[in-house]
Amino acid sequence: MGVLLGIIADDFTGATDIASIIASEGMKVVMTIGIPSAEVDIGTAEAVVVALKSRTIPSADAVAQSLTALEWLKTRGAQQIVFKYCSTFDSTAAGNIGPVADALADALGASIAVVCPAFPKNGRTVFNGHLFVGRQLLQDSPMKDHPLTPMRKSDLVALMAEQSAYPVALVPHEVVSAGEPAIVAAFEAAIKAGHRYAVVDAFNDEHLRALGRAVRDHRLLTGGSALAMGLPANFGIRPRDASEQGPVSGRALRTAILSGSCSAATRQQLARARLLWPSLRIDIDALFAAKPVVEEALAWAAAQPADQPVVLYGSADPAEVESNQGRYGRQQSGEMMEKALAEIARGLVAGGVERLLVAGGETSGAIISALGIRGLSIGTEIAPGVPWTTTLSSSRPLQVALKSGNFGGPDFFERALEIAG
Numbered sequence: 001m002g003v004l005l006g007i008i009a010d011d012f013t014g015a016t017d018i019a020s021i022i023a024s025e026g027m028k029v030v031m032t033i034g035i036p037s038a039e040v041d042i043g044t045a046e047a048v049v050v051a052l053k054s055r056t057i058p059s060a061d062a063v064a065q066s067l068t069a070l071e072w073l074k075t076r077g078a079q080q081i082v083f084k085y086c087s088t089f090d091s092t093a094a095g096n097i098g099p100v101a102d103a104l105a106d107a108l109g110a111s112i113a114v115v116c117p118a119f120p121k122n123g124r125t126v127f128n129g130h131l132f133v134g135r136q137l138l139q140d141s142p143m144k145d146h147p148l149t150p151m152r153k154s155d156l157v158a159l160m161a162e163q164s165a166y167p168v169a170l171v172p173h174e175v176v177s178a179g180e181p182a183i184v185a186a187f188e189a190a191i192k193a194g195h196r197y198a199v200v201d202a203f204n205d206e207h208l209r210a211l212g213r214a215v216r217d218h219r220l221l222t223g224g225s226a227l228a229m230g231l232p233a234n235f236g237i238r239p240r241d242a243s244e245q246g247p248v249s250g251r252a253l254r255t256a257i258l259s260g261s262c263s264a265a266t267r268q269q270l271a272r273a274r275l276l277w278p279s280l281r282i283d284i285d286a287l288f289a290a291k292p293v294v295e296e297a298l299a300w301a302a303a304q305p306a307d308q309p310v311v312l313y314g315s316a317d318p319a320e321v322e323s324n325q326g327r328y329g330r331q332q333s334g335e336m337m338e339k340a341l342a343e344i345a346r347g348l349v350a351g352g353v354e355r356l357l358v359a360g361g362e363t364s365g366a367i368i369s370a371l372g373i374r375g376l377s378i379g380t381e382i383a384p385g386v387p388w389t390t391t392l393s394s395s396r397p398l399q400v401a402l403k404s405g406n407f408g409g410p411d412f413f414e415r416a417l418e419i420a421g
């Protein structure tokens, strides 16, 4: 049948997030790391998620990579394209959501594209065009302190208009609640008024399913992972039984937890993990002083009991992150920690670790790329938006979970290991 849905995700945790939602709606989905290589057999996949690490790179590079991904998806017959970004609209001051969306809309000749990061199961809702995280506006949530993409505004129409070259409309919740025909009429009115984007209110799954039906004929959609929940049904696909996804593994695997996420949720999860398992903090000052941090971390990990997960983390609270960035620079601090965790991951896998739990989107991108992983198959969901996955191309398959910084409850890591068996 060929690929029906093509997804371009701007980070790796986001890619597993949307792949998990599509899989649970019954579509056969494969996730590829970067532009798919010949090594990754997409088989009979109905949806392909191309994971890029394009959220915080220069805009021109993000646009170029996204267009290459689009070309590949088009050659595989993709009938509809989703540009997946974060449910908290994570973007740098220069973009990259607007510039990438503009380039994709132009290349596809899309007359209108929705902008909808809502993910109600994880507390991300859009109301009158404003993005909420739980009960807080995005700008008041912990996202205001994100190390790379601090979000200080919540008005999605304004945010998108700043980043894009095209006019942006709002489809408010009264219209969305009225259902598919009203939403379709609102899109038509927006096109007539010269708008290229429509921010769509959504604060529950019913809104997203109605939206899914209303965008059946759209060439391009932009938004968070939950936007995809209504799409497989447009292709006549029905949700499959969760039990078909099967257990992750039948035996205990040597496990490492690696975290570069500095989010409030991850720091809470780490505080708990540190009480349960051997843990080591990666010192950013030692990294900048060119001390043998990676070698020492690997020696430390090798000395821990093999039946216990080891926890290695750079994660710090907002005050410490700010102080590090003051000394070393924002981008430089982020990249230094990502590189160290990626080298540690490589050493751990070479030393026999077969299961990795990674917290943080940029961190996941760095680690998965360093390991040379080219594709992932999607398994059981641990928490909304976070599935277990298995690597596709590596000679020795790894079990991997890539956790968005903001996702999962305080017991996320224990839960993940319980599910893995």
Ligand SMILES: Nc1ncnc2c1ncn2[C@@H]1O[C@H](COP(=O)(O)OP(=O)(O)O)[C@@H](O)[C@H]1O
Binding pocket: 146, 147, 148, 260, 261, 262, 263, 266, 284, 314, 315, 316, 320, 321, 324, 325, 333, 334, 335, 336, 337, 338, 359, 360, 361, 362, 363, 364, 403, 404, 405, 406
């Ligand atoms: N101690 C630290 N000081 C400064 N930056 C850090 C520190 N620890 C981690 N970082 C960086 O913070 C960023 C966190 O981003 P990311 O991995 O995407 O997490 P999240 O999923 O929470 O957004 C990464 O670039 C990471 O390297």
Ligand SMILES: O=C(O)[C@@H](O)C(=O)COP(=O)(O)O
Binding pocket: 011, 013, 014, 015, 017, 018, 085, 086, 087, 088, 090, 119, 224, 225, 360, 361, 362, 385, 403, 404, 405, 406
């Ligand atoms: O949409 C989401 O919130 C996630 O899928 C996502 O993109 C996570 O990004 P990070 O928080 O940077 O991991």
